[in-house]
Amino acid sequence: MLNFIFESDFHEMLETLFPPPPAEGAIAPPVLSEVRRASRFRRAFPGRAADRARCRFVRVPGGAPAVPWETRRMPQPRLLLVITGDDFGYCSRRNQGIVDCFLAGGISNVSLLVNGSAAKEAADLAKRHEIPIGLHANLSEGTPVCHILQKSSSLTDHRGFFHGKMGFRQSLERGQLCMKQVEMELRAQVKRFVELTGHLPNHMDGHQHVHVLPEVRDVFAQVMSDHRIRFTRVPVEPGLHSCQWLPEHLHTFYAQVEKDALDSMAVFRQNGIRWPDVYLGLTTMGQNMSVPHLQRALRLALAAGQMGEPSSGACVTAELMVHPGYPSHPQEGGCGEGPDDFSQSLERQHELSVLSDPSMAALLSQEKVQLCAFKDL
Incomplete structure (x- = not known):
């Protein structure tokens, strides 16, 4: 069964993948590579590996972090x-x-x-x-x-x-x-x-x-x-x-x-x-x-x-x-x-x-x- 991400889960996922910036004077956490972000996403949202493999991580202009944009099956694959x-x-x-x-x-x-x-x-x-x-x-x-x-x-x-x-x-x-x-x-x-x-x-x-x-x-x-x-x-x-x-x-x-x-x-x-x-x-x-x-x-x-x-x-x-x-x-x-x-x-x-x-x-x-x-x- 596929994993459906609801709005509350989506915000939790974003916080898991991309923690908020540290308070002033605090030490910033290390930046995660895309590979490590993908791994963290897997741990945050367990399910069938084949379903998660359908997630695509895309980078938006300006160097922003990659985010998953799809978790659904491809409609009518050949x-x-x-x-x-x-x-x-x-x-x-x-x-x-x-x-x-x-x-x-x-x-x-x-x-x-x-x-x-x-x-x-x-x-x-x-x-x-x-x-x-x-x-x-x-x-x-x-x-x-x-x-x-x-x-x-x-x-x-x-x-x-x-x-x-x-x-x-x-x-x-x-x-x-x-x-x-x-x-x-x-x-x-x-x-x-x-x-x-x-x-x-x-x-x-x-x-x-x-x-x-x-x-x-x-x-x-x-x-x-x-x-x-x-x-x-x-x-x-x-x-x-x-x-x-x-x-x-x-x-x-x-x-x-x-x-x-x-x-x-x-x-x-x-x-x-x-x-x-x-x-x-x-x-x-x-x-x-x-x-x-x-x-x-x-x-x-x-x-x-x-x-x-x-x-x-x-x-x-x-x-x-x-x-x-x-x-x-x-x-x-x-x-x-x-x-x-x-x-x-x-x-x-x-x-x-x-x-x-x-x-x-x-x-x-x-x-x-x-x-x-x-x-x-």
Whole structure:
């Protein structure tokens, strides 16, 4: 149910967000940043995060503070969009960037790496800011959560680390991975998620798309079904093959991800697992993220979703995968073996800037896109 703000509440909100000036001679309180004002607004007016995410903070001429101008649902949206910030828990800087992006209205959902070095901090931040959170199951980077597998496992190399994005796939192709150990690790990660957050994940997907790989997808679906986790990610993106700015090696890798994802649909469906009508994010990652590219993606999502039978009646649903944040410092963070180049890249901050920019909010409004979280679908 939406929160309606009555006049008395509105004045209380203004006093909460913007305290009156101090009496003469008194020490003035520190000025709150827009992000902190947004956080204070959340605490003052609790409710569904998806409803609060619809608030837009606008700055009036003359540098006056930003104030929320809308708390209602968008009338007749064409697209319900989950924007998921992946890799929450990777390090403190990534965590802070993801939180700032959420508070600025740039994302509506996060996905937690429970073996990340800052996973507990991330879970605490999600609780504090009421950020909808799911599990980013990790079988390819860092160290296992399952204590038994930390000693010896087909999932790890001689140093005790997972085999990596491509190494995991190569080991799978060679038949070197034990699916029972995959199951043990996935169940351990779900358990750790519950320990950190106090609840089951709203959704569960795989770091570096490992959850759609052959054999792994069957185990993944069974674990999700056993825990009654309803939603996952199926990375099949409209417009991928016609995208002109992706280099050949990424086209090749993404084409294989897409094939694996298509093959995983029947397995997920048999286990009662759902996913949004459309997936986005491969063509708009890192330096390729821009408002024009996002507009292209959203329009392709609408066209693709309307060709089928939308899962939410007349409204198409979609997930946009993003990786915002402040770049990791060398030797700080990661999942057990330090931060990788991806997390240290300035592209993480570029994504944060694009998603938080007012032009992004304008685009969503123009295209009649309503932000939501998996738990709202």
